[in-house]
Amino acid sequence: MRLVVQVKLLPTPEQAAALEATLHAANRAADLVSRIAFTQRCFRTYDLRKHTYDRIKAEFGLAAQAAQHVIKKVADAYRALHANIRNGNLGPQGSACRARVTSKPITFRIGAAQPFDDRCLSWQIDARTVSIWTVAGRLRGIAFTGSAAQVAMLAAHRKGESDLVCRDGMWFLIATCDVPDRPITVPDAFVGVDLGIATIATTSDGDRHSGKGLNAHRHRQRRLRRRLQAKATKSAKRLARRRRRKEARFAANINHTIAKQIVTEAERTGRGIALEDLGGIRERVRLRKPQRVTLHSWSFHQLGSFIAYKAARAGVAVIHVDPAYTSQTCSSCGHVDKRNRPDQATFACTSCGFAEHADVNAARNIAARGVAGWAVSHAADDAA
The missing domain is CATH 3.30.420 (Nucleotidyltransferase; domain 5)
Structure with a gap:
């Protein structure tokens, strides 16, 4: 079973500025990738890499892993959109809602969440700090805070990507935890x-x-x-x-x-x-x-x-x-x-x-x- 744990980051003003610049660069790059995907009708991650990988690295100063995650984020967004269309969540063919959504490329808010994997984000659970890649270089020793249960969950079960989020001027990391399934008890009623x-x-x-x-x-x-x-x-x-x-x-x-x-x-x-x-x-x-x-x-x-x-x-x-x-x-x-x-x-x-x-x-x-x-x-x- 997959759960998420959200912890609050406590960056210094300099660290916060670097994190903000990273989110802005990643989401501007995502907008560019989305426009290319929409124009060329190319939505698979592998195909999008061939069209956009070198360009977004050069134009936005993204490292290799960050560029890969931007491309994957765009591909996942279009996959979700197409699933909603197939399931009829945007109305039938010819409806105003469906036409409005499908007539233009997906856009990303300048401060939208950006995923990081273990190559560009590492956790120091005991010290309650993280190290994260930014466009200003690697930032080390960014403090985070969370409840004892959250920290224990991170230490025991954290696995996969973590999302960097800025909300109302506060910074958060949302980490994925893979918790072992508990056997279902056969119910009496x-x-x-x-x-x-x-x-x-x-x-x-x-x-x-x-x-x-x-x-x-x-x-x-x-x-x-x-x-x-x-x-x-x-x-x-x-x-x-x-x-x-x-x-x-x-x-x-x-x-x-x-x-x-x-x-x-x-x-x-x-x-x-x-x-x-x-x-x-x-x-x-x-x-x-x-x-x-x-x-x-x-x-x-x-x-x-x-x-x-x-x-x-x-x-x-x-x-x-x-x-x-x-x-x-x-x-x-x-x-x-x-x-x-x-x-x-x-x-x-x-x-x-x-x-x-x-x-x-x-x-x-x-x-x-x-x-x-x-x-x-x-x-x-x-x-x-």
């Missing part, structure tokens, strides 16, 4: 998790993680952004820049907390976790205009990914199930009827009279589908 907006996550045990605080925070941030954009003074723009990631950090912290609680409970009770497969929900759901902002800011994918990676580290099984009609199906008798949901929070079965909170009922249906899905998939594995 499943904890069903129903994801929502009013209630972020509800488990089949009846635990409900309210979204009231998060939604209120998002509304406050949206009102503040609107006021700052309308004011448009220098101080307003400065405050908007400083706060632009505040909402995302707040939501990510809540999702981490919820995911940890769900995985911990599943691990403690020897159960797996059943999640809804909500892929493509934004395209399927039709909402009134005031509700669209709420839906599109709903970070259900992030919460699902947090649960998945925390469960993998704990050896807890995770299965994704079809969420169709889970909110209209009685978890007691299995009767499906739209009238079972008289309102958003209430479930009352019109067949057997069973009553429960609607989200808890849906979570129990998801748990039952998880049991069935696990049995089917592992019966197929056993037969093979």
Whole structure:
């Protein structure tokens, strides 16, 4: 299993200037490589090297490995773009979004992240320093800081490339760690998790993680952004820049907390976790205009990914199930009827009279589908 560890660099002003010049040179070179790739319709790393390697080394002062990484970064960006096109993520052929994206070469922000491998970046874990190549030469002894758990992870499992990132004037290294997979424990049952907006996550045990605080925070941030954009003074723009990631950090912290609680409970009770497969929900759901902002800011994918990676580290099984009609199906008798949901929070079965909170009922249906899905998939594995 691959994880990333982010540590903060503490460079001197001179070191920071050299790092900034390196990122700028690398991303200007990436823009040039991207234009050549787009013009000549040449997207493979090996082919791009023949057209651009010598030129970007000479024009931008990049060392051999840095030039190779710039070319690979561009090739990877186009590979991701073409995968999105194939998967329909940019709309069908002839759509405005797809035409806009494919009509021009990919561009790179002047401060976009740049990958480094062990030839141009070395870690001194015990001393809490790194040595890194820059356009001003090799910089040694750049201090970094991180938690004890992060440093232990780096020392034990760091492998592969690390990305240099500048964010809001602060410098970070994001290192890849290859952690050995933990064997998945065969579950006795499943904890069903129903994801929502009013209630972020509800488990089949009846635990409900309210979204009231998060939604209120998002509304406050949206009102503040609107006021700052309308004011448009220098101080307003400065405050908007400083706060632009505040909402995302707040939501990510809540999702981490919820995911940890769900995985911990599943691990403690020897159960797996059943999640809804909500892929493509934004395209399927039709909402009134005031509700669209709420839906599109709903970070259900992030919460699902947090649960998945925390469960993998704990050896807890995770299965994704079809969420169709889970909110209209009685978890007691299995009767499906739209009238079972008289309102958003209430479930009352019109067949057997069973009553429960609607989200808890849906979570129990998801748990039952998880049991069935696990049995089917592992019966197929056993037969093979």
